[in-house]
Amino acid sequence: MCLIALAWQAHPRYPLVLAANRDEFHHRPTAPAAFWADAPGVFGGRDLSQHGSWLAASRGGRIAAVTNVRRMIPPNPHAPSRGVLVSDFVGGSLSCAEYADQLSGGAALFSGFNLLLIDRDSALYVTNQPSYRIETLRPGVHGLSNATLDTPWPKLRRLRDGLSTWVAREQTDEDGLFALMGDARPADDSELPDTGVGLEMERFLSPPFIRGPHYGTRSSSLLLATEGELHFRERRYGADGLPSGETDERIALQS
Template sequence: MCILFFYVNDDADDNGYRLILASNRDESWTRPTKPASFWGTSPECIGGQDEEPGREGGTWLGISKEGKVAAVLNILDIVNPDKKGRGFLVRNFLTSKLSSSCYLKDIMKHREQYNLFHLVLIDLRPKMSIIDYYSNGDGHHNKSHHLPKGFHSFSNAEYGKCWQKEVAGKQKFIQIVKEHGKKTEKEILITSLIQLLTDSTQHKDDPFMKSQCHKLGRPTEGEIMEQRSAIFVWSPSIQFGTRTNTIILVDKNGHCEYMEKTLRTPVNVKNPEWSTFSTSFQLQLDCGVSLDHSK
């Protein structure tokens, strides 16, 4: 279970942000993971990295110094362990020289090699940002979606069937950005976004979540279901939950601030500990990119 909220505004003023992004990664506590850092083999990219055997180097979220942002969210479904790791969808985009449209055309050709996913690609290199989205589970496997600027959210729900925690979280995210989305209020903005990402309010009667679980033969009632209906997931009985909170802020001049909180493992259930990482760097937004989505 994961959740993503982001806002893109190409008309940001000197006190505003061009990109505000907040994300949770929900994962098994036993899955080996490297916290956020610049990647040794691709030092222009930053993000956490999977260390699961056979999935090493993949990631759920990252950004490159060239201004490319990518996130993948798994759609709750039956998992075939023999398929490719979805984390490579993010890594390969960030390390490639391809535009998002070219990259997605290639992914569409190989969509059946992956379990179901939502893939969000944001390109800040051109003056007018490009936001592209593709899912191999939306029924339109040969079509990606060019999203408008503004507010967006994604979770592990099926395409077009947003879970209640995503809907409620998006409304809170919009309110936070409208009230505090200014550089002069950065600390309040970050604090408010962390509060959103750690919101344990449960949405127990979510019809779409229950329907999705029912189709998979999973329980539609009970403790685990209730715990997963919250933005912040905490299921100690199965050693699963929110392990990472990430915030990315980019201003109109391409100055990026990257912040991450990571749950320390092995997890002390009675007294969980979190490590914090933050860094800032300048994006190179003058490298250019083709705006022709037909190429």
């Protein structure tokens, strides 16, 4: 997952609104969002290479999403998959705070990650870069990409600001949120960050929705929470942003 905007306890109808794009190589094997055979109470997409997830939710009301941290150093080939952080949390019974505390001892084993942990009572941001840190999210609208929370990259500002407007107007139009996630306009060069990948790549990665023959936005996901239900929608894309499928699931929460 490479771009997330979420409204936490900010909308009168939805305690949580989460809109996210997953950017990945198109050849990486992926299962569409569904209930998991090995964890029937968990719903989300699945990375078939490492069997973790980038975004998943459980009937128990636990939700997790992860992004990597863009660092210009070679990845550790022996590091555990960051997707395990999502699957372990949503498939378990620990609260956000309990899981974050438990993770602290082994967080350095993972390559750089940003992790969102959400349960019925709280939402936490957890990262291991530059060192392990836990931050409780205040009610409001937040954004996360491949830097730290709310780092104002153009794509993040665009999606976060759009969600802020959607919340402020107390909207319920889901297609409007998908339109925000589908914005493929590159940012102006004057707005681009310098993350060490070169100007051409910064341009390519700058819009919320990335179109490319080998790498790009693989899915756009929308998760809306109400008092007793999670509404999970996923739109999937192939090379060059061509639609390849859609999932729409309402998940009844356990009381």
